[in-house]
Amino acid sequence: MSRQAGRAQRVVEALAASGHYLWRGWGSLASLCLFLAAWEETAQAFGPLILPTPMAAFATLGGLLDDGGAWPEIAVTARRALAGFALSLGVGSLLGLAAGVSMTASMMARPIITVLAGMPPIAWLILALLWFGAGDGTPVFTVFIACFPIVFVGAMQGTRTLDGQLREVAQMFGLSPWLKLTDVYLPHVVSYLFPAWIAALGMSWKIVVMAELLSTEDGIGAALAVSRSHLDTAASMAWIVALVGTLLAIEYLLLEPLKRRVESWREFASSSN
Template identity: 35%
Template sequence: MSSIQRNLVGIVGALAFWEAIVAIGLIDAFLLPPPSAVAMAIVTLLEDGSLVIHALSSLQRVIGGFALAVVVGGVLGFATGWFKPFADFAKPTIEAIRPIPPLAWIPLAIVWFGVGNAPSYFLVFIGAVFPVFVGTYSAIRAIDRTQVNAALCLGAGPWLLFRDVLVPPALTIVFPAMRIALGIGWMCVVTAELIAAQSGLGYLIQQSRLLFQIQNVVAGMVVIGAIGFAMNVVMERMERRLNHWNHGERNG
């Protein structure tokens, strides 16, 4: 049996167990609807178009906030890792802000930006920027300076040094950090939508809870998990393509 087949068997088994414990009454079907009811809810939400609209709203917010986090976190991580005087000024402040949970920023985000898209973008950015920063900083600090000095002695300019000496080894650390950052950003956007948005999967879950449509709540959770899984798969494939030389060495 292949790995994919075992994965499918595991998923089917878990769904069958879930369906069975609800069917025999171990769990109240109102509190936790069975997979069959959740599947029907997903179909209904797809038919009326609301699920697609909310999912696209959440994706738009997480992609925007994550992209900004990659740029800011990457630049700050590179600058603090490469230029020690800059690190002496900036790193203590960054490290003091980094432990603050993204959820703690929600009251300020609402005060600063009101209710709508902006708080969600901001919270995704806050959640994602620090993993990118730490990954980039660690990657730059881990680069062998002997290779850098050798490249400089051979006449490498700033762009060639950055592209051929710094970026390739750094990607092996930066990309896993970006995957973590995207996962955190996805969690942050859904949380923000529970409180300060008029659309999105978090908003769908909150409205369904208020209407006691528990099957829609669970349906929204299932879609959140599915989209998060898909985003992680996409990031893994991008990582393999960009780091193919490193994977080749490992496999060899």
């Protein structure tokens, strides 16, 4: 009976989690519909030269996708943005974890991170143009240096806020270093890292388009520059929709499943306590 009760409880918990996830999905869909409705009303008020309707933007994007000209530009922008984001995620997480372990390292890193976070991305872009020229190095470096402080601070705060009692309990039960890392330290730190990663992901897309607009001849940023010079507002909005759609796909197909795994671990830990 106890085994059957445990199975029934797990089924109920799984159904509740699925219902919660679907409810969140419906909420996101409702907010998207409200945004599209506001976009439609604004476009009707100001006219297509100022702001095309959502249907006009989607139709233009559909034409670009059918012609095959949009896919290479989207792929180039995604590659540059993800390359800079991955570099900032790896380097920022490792250095942030190391700084969080030592109070001295945290104090020494604070003014440097303040300078990096406060410096405008356009200034880094100008320097990158001088250092790397008009190529992939400029947008990738600009994305990396703009996202690095966000990831670094998230990793450092996650390490600094680790409950000392958890360490004592892990030490008392004689957990191996690997179990301490995977079952005690890592889930707590990742709960701080995920918001930083998502913020850095959004920042990477904005920065890479700005860098491409000023430094490259391909990518969504360069396509936006061409549509602006032609006063083609519909094409500009189509490229913006492609950019936002790619960003949402990466967030909800890549980061969101990982986030749910971490949250499920935290719920399991809290229920077991």
